[in-house]
Amino acid sequence: MSSAHASRSVARLAAVxxxxxxxxxxxxxxxxxxxxxxxxxxxDIEVGDNESVPLAAADEAFFAELVRGVVAEQGRVDAAIARRLAENWRLERLDATVRAILRAGAYELAHRADVPTEVAIDEYVEIAKSFFEGVEPGFVNGALDAVARDVRPRT
Structure with missing residues (x-):
C-alpha cells in the first residue's frame, strides 16, 4: 500500500x-x-507490553473534508442511504458506527469523483470489518454499492 493510500485509509477511519x-x-x-x-x-498505537508502533500519517485535509462534507450535506447523504435501506427500515435503527461508515462512504461516493467507486466501497467495508465480525461489512458493501449506482454516472 502506498503511503498516500495509507494516509487516506487512516483519514477515512478517523472520519468515521x-x-x-x-x-x-x-x-x-x-x-x-x-x-x-x-x-x-x-x-503511536500500543500493540503490547511497552511496545508501540507509529500510525500511518493521516491525510488531515482529506479527513477534514470528509467530516465537514458529511455534516454540510447530511440531509442529502442520509436520503441517499435511506433510499437503499429495506422497506420499513430507517437510518436511525442502524448502529451508530454503521451510520457513520455509511455517511462517510456515501459522501465520498457522491462528492469525490476522483476516488474510484471500488476503492471507496472497499475502504469502508474494511473499516466495517475492523468494528464488526457479523453481517455488517456485507451490509455496508451492499448499501454503498447501491448508493454508488444512484450517485455515480454509469460508464
Missing part, C-alpha cells in the same frame, strides 16, 4: 470515528476536527 463521536456526544464539527488534529493524529 469523528462522525460517531459527534453523534453520541453532540460536539460540533470544528471542535472534533481540531481534537483529532491536535491529539489523535501522528501518535
Amino acid at each position: 470515528q469523528a462522525l460517531y463521536q459527534m453523534e453520541v456526544s453532540s460536539i460540533g464539527v470544528e471542535h472534533v476536527i481540531r481534537e483529532f488534529t491536535d491529539h489523535r493524529f501522528d501518535r
Whole structure:
C-alpha cells in the first residue's frame, strides 16, 4: 500500500470515528476536527507490553473534508442511504458506527469523483470489518454499492 493510500485509509477511519463521536456526544464539527488534529493524529498505537508502533500519517485535509462534507450535506447523504435501506427500515435503527461508515462512504461516493467507486466501497467495508465480525461489512458493501449506482454516472 502506498503511503498516500495509507494516509487516506487512516483519514477515512478517523472520519468515521469523528462522525460517531459527534453523534453520541453532540460536539460540533470544528471542535472534533481540531481534537483529532491536535491529539489523535501522528501518535503511536500500543500493540503490547511497552511496545508501540507509529500510525500511518493521516491525510488531515482529506479527513477534514470528509467530516465537514458529511455534516454540510447530511440531509442529502442520509436520503441517499435511506433510499437503499429495506422497506420499513430507517437510518436511525442502524448502529451508530454503521451510520457513520455509511455517511462517510456515501459522501465520498457522491462528492469525490476522483476516488474510484471500488476503492471507496472497499475502504469502508474494511473499516466495517475492523468494528464488526457479523453481517455488517456485507451490509455496508451492499448499501454503498447501491448508493454508488444512484450517485455515480454509469460508464
